[in-house]
Amino acid sequence: MQQQETTPVVITGLGVVSPIGVGRTAFAQALDQQQSGIAPIDHFDASQLPVRLCARVRDFEPKRYVRPRKSLKIMSRDMAFAVAAAWEAWESAGLDRKPLEPHRIGVVFGADVMCTPLEECARAYPQCLENGEFSLSTWGRRMAEVWPPLTMLKTLPNMVSCHVSIPLDARGPNNTIHLSEVSSLLALAEAARVIQRGWADAMLSGGSCWMQDPFEWVVRSRLEELSPNGPEQPAPRPFDKTRNGQVRGEGAGAVVLESLRSAQQRNAPVLARLLGFGSSGPGRAESDQARQASLQRAIGAALKMAGISPEDVVCVFAQGQGTRLDVAEAQALAASVPGVPVIGLQGYVGNCSSAAGVLQLIGALVSHAEGFLPATLFFQQADPQCPVPVVAQRRPWSESGPVLICNLTSSGQSAAVLVAFPD
Secondary structure (H helix, E strand, O other): OHHHHHOOEEEEEEEEEEOOEEOHHHHHHHHHOOOOOEEEOOOOOOOOOOOOEEEOOOOOOHHHOOOOHHHHHHOOHHHHHHHHHHHHHHHHOOOOOOOOOHHHEEEEEEOOOOOOOHHHHHHHHHHHEEOOEEOHHHHHHHHHHHOOOOHHHHOOOOHHHHHHHHHHOOOOOEEEEOOHHHHHHHHHHHHHHHHHOOOOOEEEEEEEEOOOOHHHHHHHHHHOOEOOOOOOOOOOOOOEOOOOOEOEEOEEEEEEEEEHHHHHHHOOOOOEEEEEEEEEOOOOOOOHHHHHHHHHHHHHHHHHHHOOOHHHOOEEEEOOOOOOHHHHHHHHHHHHOOOOOEEEOHHHHOEOHHHHHHHHHHHHHHHHHHOEEOOOOOOOOEOOOOOOOEOOOOEEOOOOOOEEEEEEOOOOOEEEEEEEOOO
16 A cells, blocks of 8 residues: 555556557547447358357557567467557657666566467377377377467467567566456556566556457357357347347557556556555355455555555446346446446457456547446346446546446456546
């Protein structure tokens, strides 16, 4: 608490790669005009899958953002997303014009499963066929004989933060958080702590996610609540009584966190101040009650660090993924910040997992700057089990005060962040 008071941390830049646009301007316009990035799966034949919808980043050319271009040989798609978002955040914070000492700039990013490209798996798979059947027992030996040597570098989650730091010459603390939907908010909190410890003046933080590979779709279809809807039925429907599952997304978001002193010395733009953050887990139980209690503890910790009461919070940018998890999230919000308007952005970008939290934060930053609260797309019918006032229609941002960002995993890990905008 004392460190937070003596070392204020502010956001001075942001960057975004999303299914509704690449770059701040495109992202803000899509939120304003209520344009969804949800569309039919069309990048491979999904006719044998039980799902039909996804949220993909379109018109993304990695060569425009990755420097040097030869780095693309050891990058996965989510790594390129992260680099693109980080460059925009870096430039919008003015670090390209008024740089800091490289050893005083660090990186903490959230990452999820790194998908192995299908074309590289295809080289190894035939080597393990015996009598027309795949033999798992031979995979380790025969796969190694044909596996491209650089493939491993594309599948290590920590490489996201590495690839962000190298072109920006950020030589300070470097870390990766790998915990599904809470990854990017936990990364944000850790980056803030690094600054408060005095180890850095600025940190690039955020998250990146790409889970649109056919192999990954097969896994997710079996393990997760995915909406079976086609294009004629909108999904996901956050907190809606008729919700029937989530839609997988992809993308990346990045923010520059900086000590207030450093930002003032550089005369950098202050987009928001980080007031507090908290995280929690469900313990040994993974019930709805345990998940709800976990998120309540995380929100309570963020409120305590910020030194504010629940009545001070003006709105929540929630996860709202359109599954049964919405009940635990909504009831935690109703208990922690009762009556506060709730916005869900997954109708725009889908569930972007390790990038979800930072995209919610960036949604709050850009919509506040433009003076509107985004609509929660596809919400129509209130669910008594989700007792929160969902913002169903776009409306002016009329109140000033702290904003809560929160995320929750199906296993019950939770994270919450509070930010306030400059007067």
